[in-house]
Amino acid sequence: MGILTPGMLLGWELVAGLFALVRWSGQRPGWSTSLIFATLALGVAIAGQFTQLTRLFTGTPIPDWQTSWRLAWRYKWRWLVVELWVAILALPLGSWGLSSRILVRLPLAASWVNFVSLHRRPVVLVAAVIYLLLVGYLLLWGPRHFRRLTPQLKRPGTVGQMAGGLLVCGLLTFGWWLVSEGLVWVNAQAGRYASTQVAVSGLTVSLAGVLLLFAVTSILGALTVVWSWCGQPNLSAIIDSSRGHRRWWSIIGGVACLGLGGVIVQQTLTQQPQFAPTALISHRGVDHAWGVQNTIAALRHVSSEHPTYVEMDLHETKDHQWVVLHDENLRVLAARNVTPHQLTLRQLERLTVHENGQSTSLAGWPAYLRAAERLHQPLMVELKTTPRDSAGMTRRFARQYGQRLIRDHDVVHSLDYRVVAQLRQRVPRLQVGYILPFNWIAPQSVPADFYSFQQISASQQFILAAHQMGVPAYIWTPDSRAKMTRMWALGADGQITNELRRLRAVTRQSPQRQGWAVLQNFIYSY
Secondary structure (H helix, E strand, C coil): CCCCCCCHHHHHHHHHHHHHHHHHHCCCCCCCHHHHHHHHHHHHHHHHHHHHHHHHHCCCCCCCHHHHHHHHHHCHHHHHHHHHHHHHHHHHHCHHHCHHHHHCCCCCCHHHHHHHHHCHHHHHHHHHHHHHHHHHHHHHCHHHHHHHHCCCCCCCCCHHHHHHHHHHHHHHHHHHHHHHHHHHHHHHHHHHHCCHHHHHHHHHHHHHHHHHHHHHHHHHHHHHHHHHHCCCCCCHHHHHHCCCCCCHHHHHHHHHHHHHHHHHHHHHHHCCCCCCCCEEEEHHHCECCECCCCCHHHHHHHHCCCCCEEEEEEEECCCCCEEECCCCCCHHHHCCCCCHHHCCHHHHHCCEEEECCEEEECCEHHHHHHHHHHHCCCEEEEECCCCCCCCCHHHHHHHHHHHHHHHCCCEEEECCHHHHHHHHHHCCCCEEEEEECCCCCCHHHCCCCEEEEECCCCCHHHHHHHHHCCCCEEEECCCCHHHHHHHHHHCCCEEEECCHHHHHHHHCCCHHHCHHHHHHHHHHCC
């Protein structure tokens, strides 16, 4: 009974309240006195609560807080290391609602960020293997190390006990997710059929319910893990010892926690930006699989829908020009196992590409740009790089096309930050953005004129960080109505999509009736 034993409930209320305070004060990027204080206090509270819990599970019927604080202070450096490791390992799992608030404050050298972006597949594979090994070892064999933090622990849990405890945690989390997604469905129906007032009230209650249920699930999960670490002792004696104890401080703590929970709900309902005006950007110049990507025929078709930008891709050719192409190899589109670096622009323009049951010629960049100018269609140019690019490729592109792109109100972005930095230096008036395949560092580490954030891990904190720098935040590539609505609810300045008409229809809906998207974003943040 790690909740009802005297003193334990108040400890959990303190931890939950500090988590809420950190989330509330960390909404906007940057550091504040309240955020620093809440973070330090949270670390101390966790160390004290888990020490208290371990003493409870190892035979102390009603452990006193003075002894627990003294033990936590004695092993403070070990606790600091353990909490830092847990915080790092919890980042991919949401960190109890704090992941994006931590990552958006993570400074890193631009060269490191660029290395990860350009080598993302091997980096992710290696990181995933290391992560799984560390998590598996620490969770299954954790009691050996946990014992050093709590010397009173004589019989640490076995691997089997830990595995069983983790299974229970997984089932608890799955149950929370099922209930939460059920509430998303209810809110979607309310937005469709109920009055606006009922829909907003339902969203408020749902947010509070999801938050409360998450807190209970997290506490039960923590209890299960620590109980398993301690060898899953018999708890009957502990249950008897808790009867009849007055809990006025626990009641006060509970009221304070409910108040902080209400603040989190209110912040979620009123946070800005939310449902902001959205730029409609056609990904690779297509809409709903009409035409062959990155071709002039597709450009002509999609320009009739008047997107804000048509996003397209450029690769350097053998004769140091550029072809409009996304893939580094033509095997898929042209059934030719060649790369743009092996052929001249004229040779590439003679190739026929096939997609979506349609065929047309591969487009050279000069011809594509002229077509866009005739159509008065602004472009979002992705300048792709490979190890085989010629020296000075970015410099030549800036010299040949920089002023022309400015005149046409076009913008450029790239996955290679070296391209972004060089273009911004050589053509200061050209809008140059950086594409982030992962949202994992402070945008200030890689200054740009706009950001193209990947949608899977997009959050309002990264959008706010871009806005603090005075630049737009675009999202790529949401294609379903649900994802588009969620990104709209986050307040993205634009969406790069393969479904342009669908996106236009989504952004014409009433924001007051899309509360389910706010709720789902809230759930995903945890």
